[in-house]
Amino acid sequence: MVDDHPIARRGVEHLLHETGRVKVVAAAGSIGELAAAMEAAEPAADFDVIVLDLYHDGGAPCLDAVARLAGSSRVLVMSASGQPKDVMGAIRAGASGYITKHADDAMFVAAVETVAAGGFALSAPLADILQAELGPSAAAGPVKGRQPSGARQAELSAREEETLNLIASGFTHAQVATRMGVSKATVETYVERIRAKLQIGNKAQLTRAALERLGGTGPV
Incomplete structure (x- = not known):
């Protein structure tokens, strides 16, 4: 440390x-x-x-x-x-x-x-903050002037985008289901589709993919 x-x-x-x-x-x-x-x-x-x-x-x-x-x-x-x-x-x-x-x-x-x-x-208190940062901007698409990468090129449905942003913000599948008003099984289906489309695996990769769609993975 x-x-x-x-x-x-x-x-x-x-x-x-x-x-x-x-x-x-x-x-x-x-x-x-x-x-x-x-x-x-x-x-x-x-x-x-x-x-x-x-x-x-x-x-x-x-x-x-x-x-x-x-x-x-x-x-x-x-x-x-x-x-x-x-x-x-x-x-x-x-x-x-x-x-x-x-x-x-x-x-x-x-x-x-x-x-x-x-x-x-x-940290739990940061989840809402991060989701707020991800939500509107990510839904708007890539930042103007940037070349789209694989993660940004992939077509996700509106519900898949919402799921990706919530998972990336630290929410569990059950919490995402509650926020979206769907079943946990539905959320898990969305996650599997996202992983297949973006060719990613664990939660850390999901988070970085969400940030990449927000407009880049380099330091701010």
Whole structure:
């Protein structure tokens, strides 16, 4: 994990150790320290998830670091910020999850384990914010001036677009069904159609596909 506050690092390390299921391989105060720790680690050491404080340098959000790290590991962004621009920026950069520092212990541990298993984790309060950001813009189509990619070219029905945006925003299939006024089985059918049309698999890929349709996957 990377956080420039020693107390925060020790707290997270203790919390994860207490689960008996998660091993903290390295705790660093900066990206540079993390890189050194990764180089010095035993060959067998696995960096399955990197928990990264988005503003650990005290300046701009470290979206470049998210993009670099996401190339080799799953990145769970942890931040005091719940601003849509930060959440969207981190996910576009390749993060597999975003959790605020207001989350309780159980939610944080669940997020780490979800990301480690290849899933996508998002703090519950952020789901509505992200869905609001995705909804109108995604429905409007690609941003003018951008070349459409495979994800944006694929034809999705209005209900499939709505399903994609809600799933990408962190809602479960059951929650999506309630919001859309359909059965859970219907939502699952929509999801299968979306995956087939966009040629994607897990929830993290669904999220990035929704953002790509919004107008690009690069950092904002």
